[in-house]
Amino acid sequence: xxxxxxxxxxxxxxxxxxxxxxxxxxxxxxxxxxxxxxxxxxxxxxxxxxxxxxxxxxxxxxxxxxxxxxxxxxxxxxxxxxxxxxxxxxxxxxxxxxxxxxxxxxxxxxxxxxxxxxxxxxxxxxxxxxxxxxxxxxxxxxxxxxxxxxxxxxxxxxxxxxxxxxxxxxxxxxxxxxxxxxxxxx
Amino acid sequence: xxxxxxxxxxxxxxxxxxxxxxxxxxxxxxxxxxxxxxxxxxxxxxxxxxxxxxxxxxxxxxxxxxxxxxxxxxxxxxxxxxxxxxxxxxxxxxxxxxxxxxxxxxxxxxxxxxxxxxxxxxxxxxxxxxxxxxxxxxxxxxxxxxxxxxxxxxxxxxxxxxxxxxxxxxxxxxxxxxxxxxxxxxxxxxxxxxxxxxxxxxxxxxxxxxxxxxxxxxxxxxxxxxxxxxxxxxxxxxxxxxxxxxxxxxxxxxxxxxxxxxxxxxxxxxxxxxxxxx
Numbered sequence: 010x011x012x013x014x015x016x017x018x019x020x021x022x023x024x025x026x027x028x029x030x031x032x033x034x035x036x037x038x039x040x041x042x043x044x045x046x047x048x049x050x051x052x053x054x055x056x057x058x059x060x061x062x063x064x065x066x067x068x069x070x071x072x073x074x075x076x077x078x079x080x081x082x083x084x085x086x087x088x089x090x091x092x093x094x095x096x097x098x099x100x101x102x103x104x105x106x107x108x109x110x111x112x113x114x115x116x117x118x119x120x121x122x123x124x125x126x127x128x129x130x131x132x133x134x135x136x137x138x139x140x141x142x143x144x145x146x147x148x149x150x151x152x153x154x155x156x157x158x159x160x161x162x163x164x165x166x167x168x169x170x171x172x173x174x175x176x177x178x179x180x181x182x183x184x185x186x187x188x189x190x191x192x193x194x195x
Numbered sequence: 196x197x198x199x200x201x202x203x204x205x206x207x208x209x210x211x212x213x214x215x216x217x218x219x220x221x222x223x224x225x226x227x228x229x230x231x232x233x234x235x236x237x238x239x240x241x242x243x244x245x246x247x248x249x250x251x252x253x254x255x256x257x258x259x260x261x262x263x264x265x266x267x268x269x270x271x272x273x274x275x276x277x278x279x280x281x282x283x284x285x286x287x288x289x290x291x292x293x294x295x296x297x298x299x300x301x302x303x304x305x306x307x308x309x310x311x312x313x314x315x316x317x318x319x320x321x322x323x324x325x326x327x328x329x330x331x332x333x334x335x336x337x338x339x340x341x342x343x344x345x346x347x348x349x350x351x352x353x354x355x356x357x358x359x360x361x362x363x364x365x366x367x368x369x370x371x372x373x374x375x376x377x378x379x380x381x382x383x384x385x386x387x388x389x390x391x392x393x394x395x396x397x398x399x400x401x402x403x404x405x406x407x408x409x410x411x412x413x414x415x416x417x418x419x420x421x422x423x424x425x426x427x428x429x430x431x432x433x434x435x436x437x438x439x440x441x442x443x444x445x446x447x448x449x450x451x452x453x454x455x456x457x458x459x460x461x462x463x464x465x466x467x468x469x470x471x472x473x
Contacts, residue, residue: 081360146276146448146449147276147448149449150276150278150448150449151466153448153449153450153451154461154463154466154467154468156451156453157451157452157453157461157468158461158463158468160453161453161460161461164457165460
């Protein structure tokens with residue numbers, strides 16, 4: 010999974026970078042919301058971890074909105090001070106997947122990330138299955154259409170043959186000739 | 196999870212058949228368990244035998260309704276399988292409107308369309324969107340769209356016209372979404388103008404079709420597959436009875452009427468099939 014971390018504190022940024030990389034995640038860091046938004050413009054990330062309070066025009070909530078607007082599948086985890094849990098709840102209403110309180114407990118963060126990876130994998134396999142089903146369904150539909158039309162034509166042909174052969178107004182040779190004509194014109 | 200015993204499977208599938216016409220065999224044990232478990236536990240049942248007994252004894256039919264909601268919930272989405280909607284847009288609607296306008300010159304052109312297993316409404320709203328796109332100003336038309344389903348919960352959701360992002364995203368193009376739906380919080384709601392075109396109510400397709408009148412178009416897609424062959428025959432016979440002589444029937448893309456109803460003949464248009472009365 011690719012992760013973008015936005016935090017204005019260089020020490021915390023460094024900490025995120027090394028801990029996440031050690032866990033095997035591809036990490037990119039941004040010093041504020043504007044830089045993070047620029048990075049999101051350039052490449053897609055699976056997860057954005059952002060501090061709620063950052064200097065500049067783009068704070069955590071604005072970055073959340075920006076990421077979700079860009080691609081709804083980007084999961085956003087917000088980091089908040091204990092005193093501003095209400096803001097974090099507000100962020101979740103706006104589409105954040107989770108929030109963590111400062112100081113960040115990395116074991117907790119790793120657990121959340123694993124859950125996100127699991128959900129993403131499930132969504133992908135559901136998508137793959139759906140696609141496979143669509144392909145099977147459309148191919149089956151074409152076969153069934155052909156059979157349905159052919160069957161209906163043959164049914165009508167049989168009805169007509171029955172009508173011709175049963176027509177007592179004509180002699181047998183005439184009936185057979187007409188029946189053969191009908192079969193040939195099929 | 197409460198397990199269905201081998202002795203109970205017949206009991207429960209028979210009960211479901213009786214209340215809904217849905218025919219499930221013993222291989223669907225797991226599906227039944229996953230769909231019914233919560234209701235059975237809420238009722239404090241110790242076994243499925245107990246569960247069926249409670250459901251039958253419930254005079255309010257509340258348990259029966261919950262079972263139907265749980266069993267009948269199936270995959271549905273906006274513009275599921277583009278074929279039928281292209282068929283409606285390019286072939287059926289133009290032909291029908293032409294025929295009906297000539298029939299009643301000077302009057303509003305009437306069209307009656309029925310989605311026989313409307314589920315949560317996506318199919319019927321898709322039809323309404325196609326009509327709106329095709330006809331523009333609908334004031335010259337008297338269009339009646341009826342959606343019926345056996346599940347109260349599905350009918351209620353269809354009537355509300357509200358969908359979550361998972362229900363809305365698949366199948367619906369961005370331009371149609373922003374044109375015909377409004378986002379309120381996490382919920383997309385179909386706009387009043389489209390909502391007002393459609394009516395939804397509960398109907399069990401096994402019962403007689405009383406008071407429905409005649410229809411110009413019937414959509415009966417992907418529901419008969421859950422019925423026995425005998426019940427399918429009865430169903431399509433009843434549909435033939437309530438279809439206008441020049442009306443159209445659309446069934447699911449992998450369904451067939453061969454050996455089911457000889458009153459219909461299949462016709463092909465591009466990559467889709469529709470049926471008309473002989």
